Each structure stands twice: as C-alpha cells, then as structure tokens.
Amino acid sequence: MEYVYAVLLLHSAKRDISEDNLRRVLEAAGIAVDDIRLKALVAAVKEINIDDVLKSAFALPTTPVAVPATGTQAPAAPAKEEAKAEEKEEKKEGVSEEELAEGLSALFG
Incomplete structure (x- = not known):
C-alpha cells in the first residue's frame, strides 16, 4: 500500500513516476524497498492514466435515488x-x- 501512496504523492506533486523517484520517496518514509515490486509497479503505472482512475474512483453515483414523498411510508x-x-x-x-x-x-x- 505504501508503494501506491508514494505513486499518488509523486503524481500530485507532478513529478515523474520513475523507479528512482519512487525509491527516494519510500526510503525517505523509512520503508525497505523491494526492487521487483518497485519495477512492477512503475511498469503498471505507465500503462494507466492516474487522473482518470482517480476521477472514476471518486465519482458520484449517477443513478437517481428514490425518496418517498413526505407523509408516506413504504412498507x-x-x-x-x-x-x-x-x-x-x-x-x-x-x-x-x-x-x-x-x-x-x-x-x-
């Protein structure tokens, strides 16, 4: 999870999400870096648009919610x-x- 947080931190700072930058963030936080995990995450992140993922993750539901009329109660x-x-x-x-x-x-x- 820390790796994902580091990616989000770099993204919000508008910094390049590279192995070196990600390693620096993790080491600054006192986290032992796993090279295989680091490389896999950087490769995966390059394939996605983080802004689109964040927008879809925090999007409000588009389906209307049924609200009963005042004074009536559903069974x-x-x-x-x-x-x-x-x-x-x-x-x-x-x-x-x-x-x-x-x-x-x-x-x-």
Whole structure:
C-alpha cells in the first residue's frame, strides 16, 4: 500500500513516476524497498492514466435515488426481505474457513 501512496504523492506533486523517484520517496518514509515490486509497479503505472482512475474512483453515483414523498411510508416487509436476500448472497460469496486455510497452507507450506 505504501508503494501506491508514494505513486499518488509523486503524481500530485507532478513529478515523474520513475523507479528512482519512487525509491527516494519510500526510503525517505523509512520503508525497505523491494526492487521487483518497485519495477512492477512503475511498469503498471505507465500503462494507466492516474487522473482518470482517480476521477472514476471518486465519482458520484449517477443513478437517481428514490425518496418517498413526505407523509408516506413504504412498507417495511420488502425491506426485510431484501436484507435477508442480501445476507444469503453474502454467505454464498464468502470464502469458507477451510478454503482460506487451504489457500494459506499453499502459500506457506
């Protein structure tokens, strides 16, 4: 994460995002620099337009939000059903502890 912050710092200062500049920022922050990670990040950043990424990341939603009229109240039952459906979806999307343990053992085993 520190590497990404360093890239954003260089970008906001309108400095060239190069290996040397990125290394200087990281070392000034007291972070040990991994050369492979540094090279990979610089290569990846050269392929993207940071301004466009930042604009899309912080863009406001364009879909209108439904607001009930004053004095009327929507029924509570549909909201509860939607909440239950979302909970079920979250459970399905989550990774089980067994899968997580297998993944970690593959990395460190």
